[in-house]
Amino acid sequence: MPTIQAVIWRCALLALVWCWAPGAARAQTQPEAAVWTDPQTGLTWSRCLEGMRWDGRRCLGWPRRVSHAQAAAMVRERAGWRLPRLPELQRLAKHAARPGASGKLDLPAGWLWTATAHVDATPVNPYNYGNVQRGLTPDNEVQLKFLHGWALHWPDGRADGERVKREPLGVLLVRAEP
Numbered sequence: 001m002p003t004i005q006a007v008i009w010r011c012a013l014l015a016l017v018w019c020w021a022p023g024a025a026r027a028q029t030q031p032e033a034a035v036w037t038d039p040q041t042g043l044t045w046s047r048c049l050e051g052m053r054w055d056g057r058r059c060l061g062w063p064r065r066v067s068h069a070q071a072a073a074m075v076r077e078r079a080g081w082r083l084p085r086l087p088e089l090q091r092l093a094k095h096a097a098r099p100g101a102s103g104k105l106d107l108p109a110g111w112l113w114t115a116t117a118h119v120d121a122t123p124v125n126p127y128n129y130g131n132v133q134r135g136l137t138p139d140n141e142v143q144l145k146f147l148h149g150w151a152l153h154w155p156d157g158r159a160d161g162e163r164v165k166r167e168p169l170g171v172l173l174v175r176a177e178p
Contacts, residue, residue, distance in 0.1 A: 036105065038095070043174050045092060046081070049107055050074060050171040058106055065168035068149045071113045074171060081173040083115035086150050086159055088174060093157035107154050111169045116150040116161075 034054035037044045047054050051064025066074065075082050084092070089112065096105050151163040154170075163169065 037177060038092070041088070041091070042177055043084075043088065044177050045084075045105070046173045047105060049112070050173065059108075063108060063110070063170045065170060066113075067168060068113055068165035071169075071171045075173065078173060080175045082175065083113055084172065084174040086114045086116040086152060089114055089152045089172070090157050090159065093152065093155055096155060097157070107172065108170075109154055111151045111153050111160070111163065112172050113163075113169050114150045114152055 034047050035044050036047055048059035049063035050066075052059040052061045054060075071083060092105070147165055148162050149165045150159060150161045151169055152159055154172075
């Protein structure tokens with residue numbers, strides 16, 4: 001038969017676990033105030049980069065920098081969210097740059113991954129100096145294209161389709177509202 005102290009300790013431990021678990025679940029999902037919906041496109045944007053936390057006025061913490069594959073894995077964990085396509089992110093950067101824009105995002109400057117695929121359909125000519133300079137041959141053409149992805153520099157909106165996918169960059173997620 002357990003002692004009264006053992007029973008009290010077990011009850012206290014159960015109460016602690018019961019009280020802590022719902023709070024832990026809430027901390028993993030961002031509250032609705034941590035999002036901004038673009039009235040023109042209907043897209044809902046996370047106000048903070050992944051790894052940061054919205055405190056009601058601004059993003060706190062440090063952005064999590066990840067490879068393109070890790071960013072895709074993050075998206076799979078967050079139902080309904082996705083990486084933005086390059087034009088969507090460029091439109092958001094243009095909107096945020098306007099003076100007095102409502103819902104303006106205040107993100108740290110840096111490169112952000114997009115879901116836009118790297119498409120380079122230029123045929124490889126081994127006698128073309130441009131191909132030699134880029135290091136392309138008919139043997140490695142497909143491999144090199146696969147290693148690069150599109151990223152956007154926040155806040156100026158510059159795009160770069162030659163970012164190596166293993167490079168750690170920031171992630172901003174978007175979702176389409178029903």
